Amino acid sequence: MSKIREQFQAGEGELASSPEADPKAYEVFIQLTRGQPHVHTGTVDAVDDKMALEYARKHYGRDQACVHMWVVAREAMISAGYGDDIIWPLTDQDYRLARGYAADVRRKWEQFRSKEDVDRYQKEDIKDAF
Amino acid sequence: MSAGVTSSEELRIDWKIQEDPDRMAAFQAHIDAKGLVEADDWMPHNYRVGMLRMAEHHANSEIVGALPEGEWITRAPSLRRKLALVAKVQDEVGHGQMLYRTSQDLGKSRDQMLRDLVTGKTRYHNVFNYPAPTWADVAMIQWLVDGAAILNQKSLAEGSYGPYVRTMKRINMEEAFHFKSGEDMVLTLMSGTKRQRQMAQEAFDRWWGPCLMFFGPPDRESTKTGPFMTWRIKTATNDTLREAYVDRFAPAARALGLNIHLARKNPDGLIAVKADGTPDKIEDPLIRLDESTGHWGFTQPDWDEFYRVIGGDGPCNKQRVALRRFSYEQGRWVRQAVMGCAGLPPSRN
Structure with missing residues (x-):
């Protein structure tokens, strides 16, 4: 040892020194592979931007393979949402979504073409949008 | 959103507090619908304090937990083991950082948490009050203690506080490496010489009891379980987790040739020796699979020992806290320099 x-x-006993202030909070966003979105991964405490970036690299960059990161002081971030602050209106918004049309369009197509033809035609649809 | 330093008076659980009934009902409904609570959301006082206490205790445990293993870095038996142990200890300190950060947003400053830890006002996990006298203890800690931690943290990752839940998921990814590396070390020892196997058995004897205690006191004695389960601060009871642990580890240990003993400990946390010079231990007579329930039987650990060690009278309590305190006191000039308070130029910002 x-x-x-x-x-x-x-x-022993109480500490001789007085309490100290904590550094500032910085939020860390990492990109796992080039081309993917950055995702919030955690927070570090640092006294300035340079230290924040260094801590974020060492802390979040080392324990997960990633290619890029954004580090931003929490006090510089603005936010909205939750509670009474509704971002996505709660009224029916089917008209602005593909899935709002899917069943109608399908039924209407089938008045013009066979099921098989519609299936083949709809293979190209972006299914994730439904 | 910076919560700043809150007095410890404000950070006590107080069941007499009357919360707004409408807000309470909405909060409970959100939790019941498997919703997550975020740092900026309204939450009942006792939820905030309960969550803070748990996250702070967890953070303390991570940084104190690095100490028994850290002792072994200089004595690791190969370069690969040394690299893995350095990485593991670094991970634990990193977990502490993340959990302190989560706790800060619940209303207590990191400095205050570190001060409370080193002056004995707050606690850390009981299991780290035991010694790691041999390399086989390092192996057993990584297999048995990290194995217990994973089981516990998997249940905590089902909790209701979003920042803590996300931290748990991150931590569990790293615990998976600790656990696998622990398995590798135990398997190596148990495939080795008679002396290696004996060393592993002796370390197993030291850790089995503390690992059963890892999940906390029996449900009938646990006062926090009820309300904390309602809020999903906890998601599984102590006894449920303990049973799952024994079901996984008792058959695995036996398959490796390890015997599960009831062992009496001396004040140093080592197995006591009888007058004839042999270790004071017997095989646990209850260890067997109960076909009717599908669960393994086991003898309850020594709960008197548990309460004694938690109360401060364990083999390594003083040593662990003293080392953290030494580090806090000696590190002050570094923190001051970093904060620009020691007559050095202030930071760039």
Whole structure:
């Protein structure tokens, strides 16, 4: 075992020093592979931007393979949403979504073409949008 | 959103507090619908304090937990093992950082948490109050203790506080490496010489009891379980997790040729020796699969020992806290320099 672990003087009772302020919070967003979106992965405490970037690299860059990161001071971020602050209106918005048309369009197509022809034709649809 | 330093008076659980009934009902409905609570959301006082206490205790455990294994870095038996152990210890300290960060957003400063830890006002996980006298202890910690931690943290990842849940998921990815590397070390020892196998058995004897205690006191004695389960701060009871642990590890240990013993400990946390010079241990007579329930039987650990060690009278309590305190006190000039308060030029920003 290292000598320091056996030979240090252990203090007792209350600490002699006064409480210290915490550094600033920075939010960290990582990109796992080039071309993918950046995703929030955690927070670091740092006194300035340079230190924040260094901590974020060492902390979040090392424990998960990633190619890029954004680090931003929390105080510089603005946000919206939750509670009474509704971002996505709760009214029926079928008209602006592909799935709002899917059943109608299908039924209407089948008045003109066979099921098989419609199936073949619809293979090219972007299914993720439904 | 910076919560700043909150007095510890404000950070006590208080069941007499009357919360707004409408908000409480909406909060409970959100939780019941498997919703996650975010740092900026309204939450009942006792939820905030309960969550903070748990995350802070967890953070403390991560950084104290690095100590028994850290002792072994200089003595690792090969370069690969040394690299893995350095990475593992670094991971634990990183987990501490993430969990302190999560706790800060619940209303307590990191500095206050570190001060409370080193002056004995808050605790860390009981399992780290035991010694790691041999390399086989390092192996057993990574297999048995990290195995217990994964089981516990998988259940905590089902919890209701979003920032903590996401932290748990990150942590579990790294725990998976710790666990696999622990398995590798235990398998190596158990495939080795008679002396290696004996060393592994002795380390197993030291860790089995503390690992059963890992999940906390029996449900009938656990006061926090009820309300905390309702809010999904906890998602599984102590006894449920303990049973799942034994079901996984008892048959695995036996398959490796390890015997599960009831062992009496001396004050140093080592297995006591009888007058005839042999270790004071017997095989646990209850260890067997109960075909009717599908669960493995086991003898409950020594709960008196558990409460004694939690109360501060364990083999390594003083040593662990003293080393953290030493590090906090000696590190002050570094923190001051970093914060630009030591007569050095202030930081760039």
